[in-house]
Amino acid sequence: MLRIIAALSATLMLATVTAVAQEPAPSSHKGMAKAGGAKSDAAAISRATSAAPPDIGRHAAVMAMGADGKMKELRPGTNGWMCMLDLVGDSMCLDKTWQAWGDAWMNKKDPPKPQAVGVAYMLNGDKGASNTDPYATKRTADNQWVVSGPHIMILPTEASQLESYPTDWTKGGPWVMWKGTPYAHIMVPTKAMAK
Template sequence: MLEDATLLHFPAEGEMMTLREGGNGWTCMYPGTDPMCADAAAMSFLDAWMKKEDPPETLGFVYMLLGDEGASNTDPYATEETADNQWVVAGPHVMVVGPEAKPMLDSYPQEVPEGASQPWVMWPGTPYAHLMIPIE
């Protein structure tokens, strides 16, 4: 998958750089310390989230095999932990994103399980709600 993916780099300062154009519909990004790879539908979802627009009616898949540095489970735009935003640092995980994932979301907890070791819904109640699935 990675051998023909588009590779993007987000430097600490400056504009995003395309390191390589791919041809398989996957994009791998290196934004700081949270590298991830996403299929084309998930890239559309992430683009809508960044622009604060409604996400497309598609089902997408993202993987973050190195985990992340942390994010709010309740506020898609929080940049730091607060007393009430359920900040979570997730280990390696995959995400199922997009409004088409809604039927799955109803079956999982809306809060982070202890240790973030079981699947849960991140950003519940927002258009950007998605399923987080920890992996080892």
């Protein structure tokens, strides 16, 4: 998950195009799937959009890293969602609220107060992240590293809405990731997770 979110810094430079997007956008952790060639672009689009329900992925903008190291829009969107694929195959689709959150996370600033509940999909799961440290890049003895199966991520409109959820991901229900930080959010498994 962190690798995908890390890619948001470059992606969110396009936020004036993509985040405004309830209208079509113009075509135009560490990395995204490299863009290059119609066949590889089609494969990256397919994998990236598979992170969300088909009706969302079908109309989402899709971003990838170009051969020049700059973000490239592989496909414009028409629904305000943005889907991405990282170099190791993790995929994520974000609504506008999550896109703003990702910009804040990347720039280490407080996220804007969500005006609406934010939703992000990772229906293919992820390769892992710390449950306590938003900037951890690897497992340590005390950072509660969790590899999440398919899940949805929710940003509530009020931080107090997080209080009733546990931080324990092993119980099979929703939990709060990064509790006590400005980046806290609810993780909702869509399938039982391996322990």
